[in-house]
Amino acid sequence: MTAHVSETAIAVRTSAHEKALQTEKSEGPAQQIDWFSLVVIAPAVLILLGFLLLFFYGVYQSLTDLRLGRPIVRFVGLANYAALMNTADFWNNVRVTVTYALSAVLLQALLGLAIAKLFASGVLLARWLRPIILLPLVLPPMSVALMWTTMMNPQSGVLNYLLSLVGLGPFAWIADPATALVSVILIDVWTYTPFFALIIFAGLQGITDDIREAARINGAKGWATFWRIELPLVAPYILIAAVFRLIESFNQFDIIFGTTQGGPGDATAALSVQGYITAFQNMTFGRGAALMVVNWLIVLIGAFLTVQAWQAVRRRVN
Template sequence: MSTLAERPVTLVAEVAPPRGAPSQKVYWPFVIPALLTVGSVIVFPWAFTVWMSLHEWNVGGTRQFTGLANYARLATDERFITSIGHTLFYTILAVVLPLIFGTLAALIFNTRLPFRGVLRGLFVMPMMATPVAIALVWTMMFHPQLGVLNYLLSLVGIGPQGWVFNSATVIPSLVLVETWQWTPLVMLIVLGGLAAIPLEPYESAAIDGANALQRFRYITLPMIAPFLMVAVIIRTIDALKSFDIIYAITQGGPGTASETINLYLYSVAFAYYDVGYGSAIAVVFFALVIALSLLMLHLRQRTKWTDVQGGA
C-alpha cells in the first residue's frame, strides 16, 4: 500500500483538437454574401461608370471607344468649369454658416434656459422635413412680389430683392435654405462636445478673473474642436452632393447661375442623353469628393483631444 503511494505518478496530457472542430475556412461562407452585395451594389456600378466614361455613348446610338477623350473634353468645357466654381462657392457657404450659427445655438441651449427641452425640440424640426417640401415652401417665400421675405424687408425700409431669381444672389439664397435646415445638426454635434467638458477649468478661470470671451477662446473652443471637425466633415460631404434643394427651387437657373456639378451631370446624362460624357463628369466629381474627404479626415486626425491650458 505504501509502495503504491510512494510510486511517482506521471500524468501525460495529450491535447488534441476535438473531432469536427471548425477551422477558419468555415467562416468564409458567411463572408461571401456580404462581399457579393458590396461588389454588386458599390464596386460594379463604379467600375461600369469608369468603363462608360471611356466611350462615346449616346442613348439610342452606337457605342464607340474613345479612351480619355471625354476627360480631355472636360478641360475645355466652360460650363463644367463654371459648375465647379459654383459647387465650391456653395459648399464653402453651406459649411461655414451652419457651423457658426450651430455653435452659437449650442452655446445658448447649453445654458439653463426655461423650457430648454421644448425649445431644442422645436429647433431641430427643420432637419425632419423632406427636401422637396422645404423647397416648395422657400420658393413661395422667395417670390419677388408675393414672398414673405420681401415683405419683411419692406418693414425695415429695404427694397425687394431678387433672391433666387437674380444670378448674383441665387447661390447665397440657396445657402440660406441649407443653413436653415442643417444648423440644428451642427447644434446637436456641438452640444455633445459641450456636455463632455468638465466644470473644473471654468471654475479655475473664474477664480483667475477670466471673462466670458476668454473662457470661450481658451477653454470651450479647444475642447469642442474635434466635434467641430466632425460637423465640418459631415456638412462638406453633404453640401458637395446637394441636388434636391437646388433642383427643386432653381433647376440650376437663372440660366446656369446656380448649376453645380451635380446638376450639370444630371443635364448631360438625363436631358442630353450623353451617357459617356456624363460618366466622365461623375468620375471626376467622385474624385473631387474623395480628395476633399481625405483632406477633411487628415485635418480631423490632427485635431486631437488636448488638455485645457491654464492662464486664460
C-alpha cells in the first residue's frame, strides 16, 4: 500500500513538472522582444514624433510675439488670438474658409454621385469617361491653378470666348471680388470630383443585383430603388470621402494662392492663405501661427462631426 502511494506521488510530481516545462516553453517566446517589428515600425514612429514636435512648436509660436528682426521673443499667451478675434479681417477669413470647404465638398459629393451612377449604368459613354475622369486628380494643384487662371482671364481667356458663342458673358471670374470665391470653388470641384466619383462607384459595385431585384419585386421603381436602397447603402462611402475632402478643403492653399493669392481684396483670403501672408510676407510669425492653429481647430471640428455622421449612418445601415 505504501509503495503504491509513493508511485502515485512520484507520477503526480512528474506530471506537474512536465506541465511546468510546457508552460515555460509556451510563454518563453511571448516574453521575448520582437526586435524585427520594432525596427520596422521605428521610422514611422520617428516621423510621427517629428510631426507632433513641429505641431506643438507651432502652437508655442502662436503664444509668442515672434517676428522678423525682433531679437527677444516674449511669451504673450493668448494675446495673438485676442487681437485676431477683434478684427473684421479674421472673421472674414473664417467665413471664406468655411464657405469654400462646405460648398466645394457638397458640390463634389453631388456631382460624384451622379458620375458614379453613370459609371454603374454600363452605357458606352461611361466606358469612355472612366479613364478620362482620373486626369484632374493626377495634375499638381498649382498647375491646375495656373491653367484655370489662364482660362479665366477676362480679356483673353477661353471660358469667356466659349460663353460668347452662346451669347453669355463676359465674366470677370477671379478678377472680380463678387465672383472670385465662386470661381475658385469651381476649380476645386473640377479637380476633386473624381475622388468622390471613384469612391461612390466602389460602393455601388458592392450592391448586388439580388438587392435591386428584391426591391423591384416589392414594387420599387428606378428612382425609388436609388432613393431607398442604393443611396442609404453608399452613404457611408460618401461620408468617408467627405472626411478626407473636408480636411483638404479647410487646408486648401495651392488653388487659392495660385489663382488669386487671397484677392481681389480679401474675397478669397482663407485662413491657410492669410496665415502664409501674415507669417512669410508680413513676417509676423507669431500671428501667422495663431491663424494656422485656428485653422487646425476648424479642421478638427469639421472632421469630428463628419466622422460622427459616418458612424451614425454605418449603424443605421448595419
